[in-house]
Amino acid sequence: MYGYRKLTVCLRRDYGLIINKKKVYRLLDEMDMLQPQRRKRTKYPRRLANNREIKAPNELWEMDIKYGYIAGEQRFFYVLCTIDVLDREVIDFHMGLSCEGKHAAGLIQRALWQRQLFEKEQRPVIRTDNGPQFISHVYEEACETYGVTHERIPPKTPNKNAHIEAFHSLLEAECLQRYEFSSYQEAYEIVTGYIRFYNERRMHGSLYDLAPKEFRKALAAGEIQAKAVKV
Known part of the structure; x- marks a missing residue:
């Protein structure tokens, strides 16, 4: 018609x-x-990553994607993680055989819930690269809905996302390279187990040799002082 x-x-x-x-x-x-x-459709402005000095948890989160390979099924899987720049904890993650804007949007919601931030006025800045998941309309709508600021690093500047890049390097060296996965189920169990180990037990030199969750607990109890992080 x-x-x-x-x-x-x-x-x-x-x-x-x-x-x-x-x-x-x-x-x-x-x-x-x-x-x-x-x-x-609403047009969302592109916010470039600003220089920041982070002094507390939940001020700046970084989000990025890591790929893994399942030899037994001859296909790739995706691990999308959100990390807190100050305490280095992987707050939450998505692992699956696909990774789209809707998965990244859902991860924002779960991470805010994990940190109990829905009842607080102050929300974190989330920093990403320019991958298709992060420039999608559904992701930008989620950022606006949940009251977080999304900033993107300039192309070819992974140092601007250094903390999530460092975690993914550890994930590659200490987990993905050590296994030849026969199935997605096996990959899921091993990768999720490593992330749990990283958060709860792996010592971090910049966190007084504490694991991220140990550091965050000690920080909340006033037992230690956080070192400011410049990004």
Whole structure:
């Protein structure tokens, strides 16, 4: 079915009517025959990563994707992680055979829930690269819905996302390279187990040789002071 503008052309051309498009529009409106208007999508501004000095948890999170390979099934899997820049904890992650904007959007919601931030006015800045998941409309809508600021690093500057890059290097060296996965289920169990080990037991030199969760607990109890992180 044509819209009112093209229908006006047809009425003039095929029936010789002298009629303008405004009249056609009014008639269609009265008969409830107008086509639904296409919704204009909101354009979200691109925010470049700013230089920051991080002094507390939940000020800046970094998010990125790591690939793994399942030899037994000859296919790749994805690990999408969110890490807190100050305490280095992997707050939450998505692992699957696909990784789209909707998965990244869902990860924001779960990470905010994990850190119990929905009841707080202050929300973290989330820093990513320019991957398709992070420039998708569904991801940007989620950032706006959940009240977080999304900033993207310039192309070819992985140092701007150094903390998630460092974790993924550890994941590669200490987990992915040590196994030849026969199935997705095996890969899932081993990778999730490593992330749990990293958070709860792996000592971190910049965290007073504590694991991320140990550091965060000691910080909350006032037993230690956090060192500011410049990014």
